[in-house]
Structure formats: C-alpha cells, structure tokens
Amino acid sequence: MKSVKKLMLGVAVAGLTATASFADTIKIAFIDPLSGPFASTGTNGLHQYQFAADAVVNENGGVLGGMNFEIVPFDNKISPKESLIQLQVAIDQGIRFIAQGNSSGVANALTDAIAKHNSRNPDDRVLFLNYAAVDPALTNDKCNFWHFRFDANADIKMDALTDVIAQNDGIKKIYVIGQDYSFGKAVAAAAVGMLGAKRPDIEIVGNELHPIGKVKDFTPYARKIVASGADAMITGNWGSDMVGLGKAVIENGFEGPIYTYYAAGSGITAAIGESGKGRIRLIAEGQINPPVSDEASAMYKAYKAKHPDGNIDQPRIFNVIGMLAKAIEGAGTADDVVAVAKQLEGMEYQSIWGSKLFMRPQDHQLIQDMHIQVHTDEGVEFDYDGSGFGVVRESTVSMASMDIATTCNMERP
Amino acid sequence: MSLFIVNILDGLVTGLLLFMLCSGLTLIFSMMGVLNFAHASFYMLGAYFAYQISLFSGFWLGLIVAPIAVGVIGALIERYGLRRVHKYGHVPELIFTFGLALLIEEAVQFFWGKSQQAYEAPEALDFAAFQIAGNTFPAYKLFMIFVAMGLFLVLLYILTKTRVGMTIQAALSYPETVQNLGHNVPMVFMGVFGVGTAMAGLAGVIAGPVLGTFPGMAFLLGSIVFVTIVIGGLGSLWGALIASLLIGWIQTFAATYNVRMEDILTSLGFTKPEPIWDSAWQDLWTLTLPQIGPILPYLLMVIVLVVRPQGLFGKRET
Numbered sequence: 001m002k003s004v005k006k007l008m009l010g011v012a013v014a015g016l017t018a019t020a021s022f023a024d025t026i027k028i029a030f031i032d033p034l035s036g037p038f039a040s041t042g043t044n045g046l047h048q049y050q051f052a053a054d055a056v057v058n059e060n061g062g063v064l065g066g067m068n069f070e071i072v073p074f075d076n077k078i079s080p081k082e083s084l085i086q087l088q089v090a091i092d093q094g095i096r097f098i099a100q101g102n103s104s105g106v107a108n109a110l111t112d113a114i115a116k117h118n119s120r121n122p123d124d125r126v127l128f129l130n131y132a133a134v135d136p137a138l139t140n141d142k143c144n145f146w147h148f149r150f151d152a153n154a155d156i157k158m159d160a161l162t163d164v165i166a167q168n169d170g171i172k173k174i175y176v177i178g179q180d181y182s183f184g185k186a187v188a189a190a191a192v193g194m195l196g197a198k199r200p201d202i203e204i205v206g207n208e209l210h211p212i213g214k215v216k217d218f219t220p221y222a223r224k225i226v227a228s229g230a231d232a233m234i235t236g237n238w239g240s241d242m243v244g245l246g247k248a249v250i251e252n253g254f255e256g257p258i259y260t261y262y263a264a265g266s267g268i269t270a271a272i273g274e275s276g277k278g279r280i281r282l283i284a285e286g287q288i289n290p291p292v293s294d295e296a297s298a299m300y301k302a303y304k305a306k307h308p309d310g311n312i313d314q315p316r317i318f319n320v321i322g323m324l325a326k327a328i329e330g331a332g333t334a335d336d337v338v339a340v341a342k343q344l345e346g347m348e349y350q351s352i353w354g355s356k357l358f359m360r361p362q363d364h365q366l367i368q369d370m371h372i373q374v375h376t377d378e379g380v381e382f383d384y385d386g387s388g389f390g391v392v393r394e395s396t397v398s399m400a401s402m403d404i405a406t407t408c409n410m411e412r413p
Numbered sequence: 414m415s416l417f418i419v420n421i422l423d424g425l426v427t428g429l430l431l432f433m434l435c436s437g438l439t440l441i442f443s444m445m446g447v448l449n450f451a452h453a454s455f456y457m458l459g460a461y462f463a464y465q466i467s468l469f470s471g472f473w474l475g476l477i478v479a480p481i482a483v484g485v486i487g488a489l490i491e492r493y494g495l496r497r498v499h500k501y502g503h504v505p506e507l508i509f510t511f512g513l514a515l516l517i518e519e520a521v522q523f524f525w526g527k528s529q530q531a532y533e534a535p536e537a538l539d540f541a542a543f544q545i546a547g548n549t550f551p552a553y554k555l556f557m558i559f560v561a562m563g564l565f566l567v568l569l570y571i572l573t574k575t576r577v578g579m580t581i582q583a584a585l586s587y588p589e590t591v592q593n594l595g596h597n598v599p600m601v602f603m604g605v606f607g608v609g610t611a612m613a614g615l616a617g618v619i620a621g622p623v624l625g626t627f628p629g630m631a632f633l634l635g636s637i638v639f640v641t642i643v644i645g646g647l648g649s650l651w652g653a654l655i656a657s658l659l660i661g662w663i664q665t666f667a668a669t670y671n672v673r674m675e676d677i678l679t680s681l682g683f684t685k686p687e688p689i690w691d692s693a694w695q696d697l698w699t700l701t702l703p704q705i706g707p708i709l710p711y712l713l714m715v716i717v718l719v720v721r722p723q724g725l726f727g728k729r730e731t
Binding site: 034035036037038039040042043044180208209210211213214215216217219220221223224226227229240243244247251252253266267268270271273309385387 | 522527528624704
C-alpha cells in the first residue's frame, strides 16, 4: 500500500515537472528526415541541436530570465509534402521557430508556406531558421523576411572552392556531378559559371545530375568520370549518395582530387576511410581540426561524452542557437517573431568555432569564414564517426563573399 | 568500346546481385502464393550481421555465418509467424510481411543506429583485378560474380537433380497430393523460406561493402526486386536470372550513356522551342537517359505485363 502511494506521488510530481517545463520553454521545431535513406544526416543534426540548446543556452541560465530552449523533432521523410504537414502540426502546437536544413527542395516548400502562413495569421507568425539548405534562390529571388540562412549558400561555397581550384595549375579537366534537384542544379551552374570566369582554360568534361536517393550503384557514373579523363571532380552530394559516389569513383580508378560540399560526418567519414585520404576535400564553415580554442575543444569533448558515436559535423547549428538566443534577449520576447527577426538582421556574432558572423540584412544570408578541409587521419584531434579519420583545415577564405550581389527584394512587415 | 566491355561487366555484377535476392523471393512466392515484402529486409540483416561478425573475426567468417543466421531467423519466422497467419488467407499474410519489413528496419536502427556502417571488403580482395582503358575492375567484384554464379548452379542442381528438389517442385504445384504421399509439406515450406531468406542474407553480405550498409538499403532495393520477378515470371528460376541480368544491364547502360531527348527530337525534325525555360515542353526537351534510367525497369514491367502477363518465363497466369 505504501509503495503504491509512493508511486502515485512520484507520478504526480513527474506530471507537475512536465507541465512546468512545458510552460517555461521556447520550442524550436526541427523538421528533417529521421527515417529513410537520409535518416542518419537528420538524426545527427537533431543531436547537435539538442546538445547546442543545452550547452549554449540552458546550462547558462536560459534566456529572458530562465526560459530554456527545447528542440521538438518532426520527421519529414525528406518529402516537401510531408514537411508542410509537419509544419502545420508544429504551428498548431504553438511553436514559433522552425529549423530545417536537409534538402533545398524542402526548404523552398517551407519558405513559401511560412510566408503565406505569416501573412494570413499575423497573430501566430513563425520564423524559418535554415541551417543547411543552400540553394542560392532562397536568399535571392525567393527570399522573404521570415527566412534566415546560417550556412553559406552554394554560390558562396563555390566561389571559395573555385578560388582554390584556380590556383592549381595541374587541373585542366573537371567533372561536375550532383543530385537532380534545385541544389544540385545550383552547384553545377555555379561551378560552370565561376570556373569559366576564373580559369577559362579548364574544360568541363562532364556536367550531369543523377536521381537523388535512388541510385543503388554508382559504378556506371564512376566509369564515365574515369573515361572522361577528368583531373578533378566537384560534387554537392550528401548522405548515402555521397558515400556511394565517393567510394565508387575511388574503387574504379579515379586518381584526382574530389571537391565536395558535404563529405564528412554522419557515417560518411568512416565509410570512406583510408581510400579517400588526402583525396576528398570539402568546403565548409566551422573549423574542427586543429581546434580554434580551448573553449571549442571543451565543447567538442563534452559532445563526445554525450554522443560517443556522434560528431559535430554541422558546427553552424551552434551558431543558430547562439544567435537566436541573443536575438530573443535583445527583443525581450520570444513570442513576437518580428522583433526577434529585426534583432537577427544585421547581427554580428562571434562563433565558438572561430569565425566572425554577420547576418546580412538585405537578404538574410549569414556571412562567415569558409574553410577548405581535407579528409585525413593526420593531425586529427577530433575524428568523425570514431574512425580515426576527420577533416583538417587547409585554407581559409575569411568573410567569404561579403559583397556578393543579391536579387533579393525583401518586403518587411 | 572498352567502356562498353566494362559496362557489360558492371551490369553483370548488378544483375547477379539482384538475382540472389530474386531467386529466393520467386521460390517463396510460387510456393506460398505470397509476396514477401520483407525479403529485402533479410538482405539488409545479412549485411548488418556480417558487419558485426567482421568486427571480431574478419570478413570470411561473416560470409559463412551471417547467411545461416539470417536463414534460421527466416525459418523461425515462417514456422511461428507466417504459418499461423496462413490460415486467414493471403491479405493477412501480405500485411504480416509488410509489418515485418518495418519491424526489421526499426530493429536495425535500434541496434546499429542510422548512420552508414564502415563494413569493408576483405583486404585480400582489395586490389584491382584488371584494367580496361584506365577503368579498374576491383577483385572484389570478380568475387561477387563467382559467388552468385556458384549459388545459381548449386540451386539449379538441387532443384532439378535431387530428391529434395523434386519434392519441392511437386509441393509447389500439388501440395495436397505431396502431403498425401507422406511428405512433410509444412517442413518443406519452412525449409524453402529459410533457404530463400538465407540467399537474400548472402546477397547482403557480399553487397554491403559495395553498395553501403545503412538502414535505407532494403528500401532502395525493395521495389526493384518485385519488378524483377514479375518480369521474369513468378516462380521461375531462369526467369529470375534473365530478368535480373536484363535490369542490371539496362540500369548500367542507361546511367552511362548520355542520350539526350534534345538530339532525338532534333533528328526527328522538331525544332527546339526558344527560350526553352519558358516552353511547356521544357521537361521533355531537357530529359536525358541517365535521368530516366531508374524508371526503365518499371517501364519494362508494364510492357511485359501488357504483352505477356505471365512474365518472360512464367508458366501460369497470375
């Protein structure tokens, strides 16, 4: 009898604390793939969000005098249609901040839906924190006041990448390959355009798109790349498409460097392993190796303690959380997203991963340092996937494309 | 020309791999009249089991143990799951296998996580077997060809030349008669289900290092396996082989050759509308063969179903 009473009491207390935490949190909806072919990318992103919310905000006393951040996951199965349903569910739950990153196709659908929702429902507007969808259109033709992009867009990355390629005189022929959707097309267009401007002597020997998430075996593509005689290849592939392509081209005899956007973490580094050493390079924000500061080192170690199998492979997620917290503090509210957005516009922020950050007010594109990093096992303090391999910074373009032109013509509320 | 030969070989690898999956599925179907939706999940289980074993004792032990483990699991599922559902008819059986596929995917994610696993080909086979005009052909793929070919020959021998095979074939067509003759037909069913899933497991073991070992691997292959056995003819081993090779080559060649719709339409005398991005025909004009490659098998299936509903080698109407 006594134990039953104790149990009842326990349940009651648990219920009370649950409601208490419910009332005192600022919720961020995380809408990304948590099942299917891209589940690992989405899940790792979710872990980084949850950790960043705790480490950057909650353990430092929260915002607005003690309110904590809470990350609420929604599985969109990488489908734009499913994402819109999940967006509606999140809005119905009273969530004001929507974080999404995997697939620009999804981001394009979300940004339209959010703009529409906000104009129709001025009382429960939401903000879109885009942490990884890098289709340039999102901060150009399709830009809107509610969308903020924390990753460098495909053009900015390609600008930095082609600067590095242009300095390598050994490269005469380049093969461009990507996933067949808005982002893959943007990468291809930027590569062709910028290489043409910087190194007109380089020949684009291949430029093609393959179906996203549907190719079982990349061998035929690898054959074409080898047969084309390319000295280097550029790809925007991510998730299992990146592993498949990377392994196939190396196994089937491709000798040159492979320039990528996303060939790190989420199992990719372990799967590529020794075969890609010194061959695979990626253009990314956030420097992991060598660590930029003791603070960054400590942060990474704490993450590893919590997720031994995980990686901080999207350091920008910490910037999203940090900048959002700063904006909410500045606005003095988490409910009026217009005030929060106004704080974010033009914000300058020091990233824990070493870069100065600046949110360009005219198009809501974050400007930051971009690094060319190489996949290796030498000089790696923090490896990825527990594989001994990781990415090490080779060169940096600071405040990349600060003055890049934008066609954004933003309407402000 | 050299690229053509390389493609023939690559397509052969893909096709034979597909065959290892389809042969089991097509046997199970013709025997029980049920499409086993979870078949590709057993393929995934094979890859994960072998990966786990390879962490402790290398690739070769996994090659032997993992398919057996998968086969035993398959047989147990037939004995204690499918057989109980069987008496309620085909729809509950279908739903059972469908649920099983979801369950296996979740279980795999629970135990191994959602990331791609670093399951590697053995070092003994980590070299280029030969080279054709700069295109290396990994020794591991040669090994895949031998394993699949060996499996086909063994299977063909057992089914057509041995007493066990004849009992199976008889049980396929006249289960009641075979039972009346004193054979234990439920036992035969369980055995075939176990062997069929073990073959899928073996396919997973040897495909894991090449195609990647991740929770989406079953989903990627799931639908194409059904397409293959429908094209080949349900229940036909030869049909499964021919259809698998056909699909392997179609996918390989479609991905390799950049045949553009623009060239075809121009040669037919059409003029490209300018500007193309403003035209209603934009999608048609900018189409290329690699882009439509993944749907070609489905197209082939539709054509086969229209022209020859029982499939290329099928004996009965379904």
